[in-house]
Amino acid sequence: xxVLVNGGTGLVKVVLLRxxxxxxxxxxxxxxxxxxxLDSSSLRxxxxxxxxxxxxxxxxxxxDHCRKNLQWQNSQVLLRFVLLQAFLTPLLLGLLVKLR
Numbered sequence: 001x002x003v004l005v006n007g008g009t010g011l012v013k014v015v016l017l018r019x020x021x022x023x024x025x026x027x028x029x030x031x032x033x034x035x036x037x038l039d040s041s042s043l044r045x046x047x048x049x050x051x052x053x054x055x056x057x058x059x060x061x062x063x064d065h066c067r068k069n070l071q072w073q074n075s076q077v078l079l080r081f082v083l084l085q086a087f088l089t090p091l092l093l094g095l096l097v098k099l100r
Contacts, residue, residue: 001092002085010060020052029056 021027026049059065063081066072072080 001088002081006061006063006081009062013055013058013060016055017052025049025052027052029053 017027059068063077066077066080067074
């Protein structure tokens, strides 16, 4: 599950940003060299601004976000993700057996 979440979140971010761009929203980050305010004539644009900025706040894949923003070392990221995987795998296997 950790591998799927780690890789899948990056794919979800790309899909959401492309969706917003095709819908006509401004998907550039605040520090992208453009003004931070958006066109106030459209409520859709102002509402999406917060979602797009939230997507730009996090790095994907998640291990890269942990290394850069939380300033974890590579060994810390690896150990914590392995521990998380070791906890989640039996839990999910138990749920799978119970649901069958």
